[in-house]
Amino acid sequence: MSDSWRERALAALSAERIARHPTPLRRYPLPLDWPVSLYVKDETTQPTGSLKHPFARDLIADAIEAGKVGATTRLIEASSGNMAVASAYFALLLGLPFTAVVPHTTGAAKLARIEKYGGTPHRVDPPLAVYERAAELASETGGHYLDHLGTIADSVDARLADRDHGLAPAILAGLPEGTPPEWIVVGVGSGACSRAVGGYLRRHGYPTKVAVVDPEHSAYFPGWATGCADYATGMPTRIEGIGRPRMEPAFDPAVVDLVIPVPDAASVAAMRHLAATAGLRAGPSTGAAFWGSCHLLHRMRQYGTRGSVVMVAADAADAYTGTYYDDAWTMAKGWDLATPAAALSRFPRTGAWPDQG
Incomplete structure (x- = not known):
């Protein structure tokens, strides 16, 4: 391999990274008298539309x-x-x-x-x-x-020591309060995102906790809850971008504080609710993260915990206009979107949230 090509290629990749402005960190509109706040790290603005x-x-x-x-x-x-x-x-x-x-x-x-x-x-x-x-x-x-x-996994681990590289330091630098959030909420597909965020927080001593949202039929929630590293369901998930039929090698349960199972219909309803209330048209995995964030906000209010939650918007809606945003397509899946949609609408008015069981 030509050393000159190698140097040019690595320089081009480095220049692409340096040239990118940080993706936006937007505050989601919650009641002003609530002692908690929600921010959305909008990775849909990446050049290819996703955190990948x-x-x-x-x-x-x-x-x-x-x-x-x-x-x-x-x-x-x-x-x-x-x-x-x-x-x-x-x-x-x-x-x-x-x-x-x-x-x-x-x-x-x-x-x-x-x-x-x-x-x-x-x-x-x-x-x-x-x-x-x-x-x-x-x-x-x-x-x-x-x-x-x-x-x-190896690629993520090699960069955890870099205080300026990755999603976690970008989130911490963007918060206006100047204090770390109580929670960062991400989806899990390959496991890279939760590994990168949780690994960085642990390595650099931040108190922020990491919550992962997981769809139906995925292996991550039962595997994490039982401590079974090779848990497998053998079933595909219906929420694109997150969930796997097995625990992937990059997923590190040691840096995850909570895995929140999210019903598929709730992911889709939350995706649409986020578009309607914040103007952010994202994919269904972002809907799952929003649902999980609301659960955490409710829990923080219950226990009198002040602070913020940051959720990661994983990808843009472009690939989903004919599927998850299409009523006929979602009806064919048998999803009842009305019930979770009502819960999302009720939450900022009453603070009530469905019992997670």
Whole structure:
């Protein structure tokens, strides 16, 4: 591999990071007399529309530094979602070919997001074969399989000592009160975000706690609650972006203080409520984070705890206009959105919140 290309590529990735303004930290409108506040860290404003953007950049930088990627190496990832889109963006920036190995059922809207940045979708069947096929493609083409589910933990851990790099320090620097929040709420898919945020807070001695929201059929809540590191449900989740049928390697339960199970209908209702009340059109995983944040705010008020909650808005609504924002599509799923929607509407008026059981 040419040292000059390596240096140019790493410099380009570093320049891209430095050039980015911090994503907004917006205060959500709650009653002024409440002793608690809610902030939304809006990662939907990342160039590729999701919090996966910086994770993909770091993962590719690590592969270049390790000598696994050169000037003509094809980058390959097994993903049809935000990680694929972000990886395609950085491959285009570096002039590298990119292939996203996706399930054969992947819709046109998702494929278009990958192709927008010059990526090539490669369909496979059955859906779970994407990982094996991505590894095969890398071997057949001399490419590099990014394998974010298997490698992102090391990438995150390598940067935890950097006080200026990552989501957690950006949140802490942006709070107007000048004091750390009581809670930071994130979704969990690969486990990278909770690992990065929780790991940073622990390493640097902040008292802030980390809450993870988890959809139905996901392994994270039961695995965390039982202490079973290899817990698996074997069932796909219906909330895109979060939840997995198994505990992924990057998920670190030691840096997570609470996992909040969120009903699927509540995630969707909360996503729509957030758009209506704050003008933030985000995806369903952000709805789950909003629902979980309301639960924590209610609990703080119950126990007389003052302070703030920060929730992370994970991705923009662009990929979901024909699904989670479409009434006919959600009705076909059998979701009752009216009940959680009523709870969300009632919360700022009365402070009442559904019993979590």
